[in-house]
Amino acid sequence: MKQWWQGLNAREQQLVAAMSVVVVIFLFISLVWQPLNESIEKSRVKLVKQQKLAAWVSDNIVQYKQLQRSGGAKKSSGSLSSVVNRTAKRQAIEIARMQPQGDDLQVWVDEVEFNALLAWLQHLTTNEGVNIIAADIATGSKSGTVKVRRLQLGKA
Numbered sequence: 076m077k078q079w080w081q082g083l084n085a086r087e088q089q090l091v092a093a094m095s096v097v098v099v100i101f102l103f104i105s106l107v108w109q110p111l112n113e114s115i116e117k118s119r120v121k122l123v124k125q126q127k128l129a130a131w132v133s134d135n136i137v138q139y140k141q142l143q144r145s146g147g148a149k150k151s152s153g154s155l156s157s158v159v160n161r162t163a164k165r166q167a168i169e170i171a172r173m174q175p176q177g178d179d180l181q182v183w184v185d186e187v188e189f190n191a192l193l194a195w196l197q198h199l200t201t202n203e204g205v206n207i208i209a210a211d212i213a214t215g216s217k218s219g220t221v222k223v224r225r226l227q228l229g230k231a
Contacts, residue, residue, distance in 0.1 A: 142201075155178075155180045155229070155230055156175070158199070158203050159173065159180060159182060160173075162203060166194060166195040169184065169185070169187075170182055170184055171185045176227065178230065179208060179227055179228060179229040180227070180228045181225055181227050181228075182225075182226040182228060183225060184223035184226070186215045186220050186221075187215075187221060187222075187223065188219055189219055189220065199228065204230065204231040205228050205229070205230065205231065206229045207226070208227040208228065208229050209225065210225070211223070211224040211226075212224065
């Protein structure tokens with residue numbers, strides 16, 4: 076290597092030295108600097124997500140404590156099937172089929188908006204004292220809709 080270097084004239088030695096510096100800078104940027112910056116940016120994004128989650132938790136902790144003090148879900152009067160029918164009609168959800176299963180109730184819904192289903196289930200659990208035991212849900216034929224293949228509900 077030393078012999079090769081000394082065989083070059085002064086201008087070629089300067090060119091090789093300059094190119095060596097350029098290659099070293101390129102390798103440093105691509106192997107060290109860029110991955111480090113990408114890692115820092117991923118960490119920033121993760122931090123922002125964690126801060127949003129912490130803010131959401133702190134906002135909802137008051138509501139959780141109020142529910143905890145009030146004894147949780149309220150028990151509604153009437154049979155499970157009547158509660159399910161009444162609340163489904165209020166949410167404009169058409170129940171295709173209901174079948175009692177001991178103390179539980181199985182419900183099928185052909186097609187329903189996903190958000191309406193979530194609102195209905197949330198109302199059942201928080202306001203009516205109904206537990207969701209099992210759910211089998213598939214995508215619907217339209218965008219934003221689902222089919223409830225089987226929803227097993229029970230009294231709390």
